[in-house]
Amino acid sequence: xxxxxxxxxxxxxxxxxxxxxxxxxxxxxxxxxxxxxxxxxxxxxxxxxxxxxxxxxxxxxxxxxxxxxxxxxxxxxxxxxxxxxxxxxxxxxxxxxxxxxxxxxxxxxxxxxxxxxxxxxxxxxxxxxxxxxxxxxxxxxxxxxxxxxxxxxxxxxxxxxxxxxxxxxxxxxxxxxxxxxxxxxxxxxxxxxxxxxxxxxxxxxxxxxxxxxxxxxxxxxxxxxxxxxxxxxxxxxxxxxxxxxxxxxxxxxxxxxxxxxxxxxxxxxxxxxxxxxxxxxxxxxxxxxxxxxxxxxxxxxxxxxxxxxxxxxxxxxxxxxxxxxxxxxxxxxxxxxxxxxxxxxxxxxxxxxxxxxxxxxxxxxxxxxxxxxxxxxxxxxxxxxxxxxxxxx
Amino acid sequence: xxxxxxxxxxxxxxxxxxxxxxxxxxxxxxxxxxxxxxxxxxxxxxxxxxxxxxxxxxxxxxxxxxxxxxxxxxxxxxxxxxxxxxxxxxxxxxxxxxxxxxxxxxxxxxxxxxxxxxxxxxxxxxxxxxxxxxxxxxxxxxxxxxxxxxxxxxxxxxxxxxxxxxxxxxxxxxxxxxxxxxxxxxxxxxxxxxxxxxxxxxxxxxxxxxxxxxxxxxxxxxxxxxxxxxxxxxxxxxxxxxxxxxxxxxxxxxxx
Ligand SMILES: Cc1ncc(COP(=O)(O)O)c(C=O)c1O
Numbered sequence: 068x069x070x071x072x073x074x075x076x077x078x079x080x081x082x083x084x085x086x087x088x089x090x091x092x093x094x095x096x097x098x099x100x101x102x103x104x105x106x107x108x109x110x111x112x113x114x115x116x117x118x119x120x121x122x123x124x125x126x127x128x129x130x131x132x133x134x135x136x137x138x139x140x141x142x143x144x145x146x147x148x149x150x151x152x153x154x155x156x157x158x159x160x161x162x163x164x165x166x167x168x169x170x171x172x173x174x175x176x177x178x179x180x181x182x183x184x185x186x187x188x189x190x191x192x193x194x195x196x197x198x199x200x201x202x203x204x205x206x207x208x209x210x211x212x213x214x215x216x217x218x219x220x221x222x223x224x225x226x227x228x229x230x231x232x233x234x235x236x237x238x239x240x241x242x243x244x245x246x247x248x249x250x251x252x253x254x255x256x257x258x259x260x261x262x263x264x265x266x267x268x269x270x271x272x273x274x275x276x277x278x279x280x281x282x283x284x285x286x287x288x289x290x291x292x293x294x295x296x297x298x299x300x301x302x303x304x305x306x307x308x309x310x311x312x313x314x315x316x317x318x319x320x321x322x323x324x325x326x327x328x329x330x331x332x333x334x335x336x337x338x339x340x341x342x343x344x345x346x347x348x349x350x351x352x353x354x355x356x357x358x359x360x361x362x363x364x365x366x367x368x369x370x371x372x373x374x375x376x377x378x379x380x381x382x383x384x385x386x387x388x389x390x391x392x393x394x395x396x397x398x399x400x401x402x403x404x405x406x407x408x409x410x411x412x413x414x415x416x417x418x419x420x421x422x423x424x425x426x427x428x429x430x431x432x433x434x435x436x437x438x439x440x441x442x443x444x445x446x447x448x449x450x451x452x453x454x455x456x457x458x459x460x
Numbered sequence: 461x462x463x464x465x466x467x468x469x470x471x472x473x474x475x476x477x478x479x480x481x482x483x484x485x486x487x488x489x490x491x492x493x494x495x496x497x498x499x500x501x502x503x504x505x506x507x508x509x510x511x512x513x514x515x516x517x518x519x520x521x522x523x524x525x526x527x528x529x530x531x532x533x534x535x536x537x538x539x540x541x542x543x544x545x546x547x548x549x550x551x552x553x554x555x556x557x558x559x560x561x562x563x564x565x566x567x568x569x570x571x572x573x574x575x576x577x578x579x580x581x582x583x584x585x586x587x588x589x590x591x592x593x594x595x596x597x598x599x600x601x602x603x604x605x606x607x608x609x610x611x612x613x614x615x616x617x618x619x620x621x622x623x624x625x626x627x628x629x630x631x632x633x634x635x636x637x638x639x640x641x642x643x644x645x646x647x648x649x650x651x652x653x654x655x656x657x658x659x660x661x662x663x664x665x666x667x668x669x670x671x672x673x674x675x676x677x678x679x680x681x682x683x684x685x686x687x688x689x690x691x692x693x694x695x696x697x698x699x700x701x702x703x704x705x706x707x708x709x710x711x712x713x714x715x716x
Contacts, residue, residue: 085559087515087585088623089634092614230521231511243514244639250614251637348560348586349512361533362564363511 068389070315070382076264077353079389081381084263086351089247093255094351096170098265104169105162105272117161118276121194122151124158126277128284128440133412140433143294144415144443145281145310154418154445155274155306156187156258162273163256164191172254175199178242180207180235180302181372181420182214183445184258189223199223202241204234207372214449232366235376239350259303260380263351267308267380274309281440282313289438296431298323299442300423301394302338302373304380306444311386321393323431324383325423327369328396338367340379341387341394349378355387370399370453371419373445397426403457405429406447418445419453463552463580464606464629467502468665474687475678475715476503476667477694478556480523481540482532483509484698489540492698495705497548499712503667505583505689508537508557515585517639519692523699534565538577545578554608554629556583567596571603581606581629589623597626608632608667613653617660624662633657633668633685646671646680654684675715690715 076082076098084094104110118124126146135142147155167175175197179185185201192199201218205227208215218225231237239262246255260267260274278297286292293314299307301324314320329337337343344355349364356378357365367377379387386392397405406422409415417425421444433439447454467474477496481489493504509524509532516524534557541553555574562570562584574582582605589609592600600607606629611620613636624631636650657666668681669689681688697711698704 083588083591085586085588085591088610088615089515089585089612089637089639091619092612092616230518231525236512240512240514244517247515248638347563348558351514351586358560358564360564362558362560363528364560 068391070385070391072264072268076268078381078385080346081352081354081384082264082267083353084351085348085353086263087247089250090243090263090351093246093250094263100170101166101265101269104166105269110165110169113165114162118158122157122161123149124276125280125284126150128281128288130288131413134409134428137412138428138433139435141438142428143438143440145277145440147277147306147442147444148415148417148421148446152183152187152190153448154183154187155277155309156184157190158276158309159258159270159273159305160184160187160191160256163254163269164195164197167197167254167256168195170254172252173197174249174253175256176202176242176245176253177256177258178202178235178238179258180204180238180375181449182207182211182218183373183449185223185225186214186217186221188256188258189218189221192223193221200245201225202228202238202245204228204232204238206233207235207238211372211449234366235372236349236364243350259305260308260382261303261350261352261378267352267382270305271308271312271382274305275312277306277309277442278311278313281310285438291438293317293320294438294440295319296321296323296437296439297442298325298424298427298439300325300374300420300444301379301383302376302420303378304383306442308380308382310440310442315391322386322391323393323395323427324386325427326394326396327371327374327402327423328398329368329370331398332396336368338369338374338376339396340377342396344378352381354378354381355384370402371423371450373418373420374423395427395430397423401426401429406454415443416447416454417443418447419450421445463550466550467552468630468686471502473682474502474667476505476687476689477501478505478507478689478691480507480509480520480527480695481537482527482530483523483695484526486530486532486536487540488704489537490543491704492708493544493551493553494547495708496712497551499709500716501551501712502687503552503554505554505556505691506537506541508534508555508561510558510561513558515639517692519695523695534561534570538573541579542577552580553578554581554583555579559584559587568599571599571605574605575603579605581608583608583632585610589626593626610634611657613637620657620660621662624664627664630665630667630686631662632689633666635668635670635672635681638670646677654681658684678715
């Protein structure tokens with residue numbers, strides 16, 4: 068079984084580029100040049116230098132002693148929360164902005180849900196002196212005010228998406244429509260392993276730095292270059308794709324993807340795509356997604372805006388369907404509990420998204436001699452308002 | 461009977477009007493198409509409302525949202541076409557929608573039902589040409605359902621000829637870099653593009669769409685193609701106060 072993308076942009080049954088003709092030229096252009104550019108020595112040198120000096124990589128692989136004691140196992144945290152801008156998202160935006168520059172693009176557009184990808188995009192646009200327009204659902208603009216402020220200070224224009232459900236999926240639609248209307252100068256800097264081929268592969272490659280570092284760090288810290296389990300949360304799936312990437316072919320490693328169950332899988336307020344979804348087409352990709360029998364995409368729910376997406380990337384749909392990945396869910400409450408637990412035990416306030424991955428520790432039977440890596444995709448500063456509400460009750 | 465072929469053979473300056481099924485009211489498509497036919501409109505494109513219509517601008521998006529809230533389903537759209545066909549015999553009817561809607565309905569069932577109720581062709585902007593050729597074309601042909609693919613100012617000549625060849629309904633010439641309803645006038649650069657397409661002398665009829673909104677833009681488009689498609693401007697007209705029939709008559713009479 069292969070877990071890499073094939074020549075047609077598919078992972079098994081999933082992926083492809085189901086896009087209107089208006090996007091054909093843009094997507095072809097990207098498809099035809101991305102590998103040559105990002106695999107060139109010049110690119111790799113620039114990319115790695117920025118990751119080191121600007122982003123602050125490598126991020127530590129931290130042995131969480133107190134957490135390990137609690138769960139009677141050996142738990143490591145991959146500290147993506149320590150990246151510049153506070154999440155893994157910047158690994159991807161640094162890569163794509165360099166790519167956009169090499170392609171001669173002069174205007175950057177992006178979508179954002181929680182605002183983390185928007186901030187990471189606005190950041191690299193400021194660095195590269197490129198104009199930046201971020202589409203964000205009107206509802207998300209209201210619930211993620213600090214990140215909206217950061218984007219504005221960084222010089223980005225935040226455009227509210229007012230169509231449909233006014234959240235991430237609609238922001239993505241608006242970004243794609245912008246790209247249709249501005250095909251020549253504009254680069255669409257997508258934030259997860261979603262969208263038409265080659266985006267899922269492109270973003271997975273940029274995020275794969277996470278598992279690349281993990282291998283070296285594990286070798287050094289445990290004497291073995293792979294863990295028994297890797298746990299990551301899945302919104303679109305970029306931090307999980309990056310954490311799994313170099314272990315996809317190593318069947319000794321259990322890959323655990325945690326989705327947001329929201330208020331409960333069957334509560335009608337959930338974002339558990341593999342539980343509730345069926346195969347269909349969302350944002351140009353054939354994948355698992357939440358929809359009704361008419362093919363209308365349904366609105367997901369999660370306490371964490373970053374997991375509030377009605378699909379998952381095609382790689383993850385393939386991992387789910389093939390059985391290579393273990394998929395589970397964590398509710399809002401379970402994520403909150405896990406966030407408070409990590410904070411109290413280790414003095415680390417995680418992002419609400421990452422807290423979903425942590426919540427899986429409670430649901431798994433971990434062995435004493437096992438090595439478990441939790442991908443701590445982001446820090447919790449942006450979620451303080453939510454945490455404070457729950458602290459008082 | 462091939463309604464599409466006959467229309468292109470017998471008529472000039474073809475006016476194709478887009479409407480959103482289920483808008484403004486759930487069953488209005490029946491009356492709207494009947495009235496459009498009476499007013500001498502040559503062809504219609506019935507939009508199947510989709511929650512995430514990537515190729516559509518704000519006006520059509522909004523009408524789709526309202527139609528979905530009204531409860532429109534693909535099945536009802538088929539029933540409405542069947543009802544329309546009781547009185548409207550010769551008018552070519554296209555359905556326009558997104559690939560996911562066909563997949564969820566089941567492509568074979570969709571095509572069989574479409575043929576049965578009297579649909580002539582489909583426009584599915586996000587169905588890739590290669591997927592159509594490799595997976596669906598035979599079934600489309602077996603059910604006599606024609607396809608219309610889009611070309612844009614960025615589509616190169618080789619691809620245009622490939623797309624034209626597979627466009628058994630008509631070739632949908634997208635007028636500019638835009639989603640539907642994008643612009644209100646036709647610019648010089650667009651004229652140059654229309655001329656370029658005209659000069660290719662493709663042996664498939666062409667309709668220009670996106671941003672055609674009034675008699676002026678319609679007449680300009682007709683100079684370079686067999687006709688044009690009006691969508692957002694018509695939907696906007698339906699949004700005004702007044703009874704459906706009057707709004708439709710007024711709109712069509714201003715164009716034709
Ligand atoms: C900290 C953090 N983790 C995870 C995610 C989910 O995205 P993905 O599944 O692409 O990693 C987000 C998205 O905003 C995020 O901000």
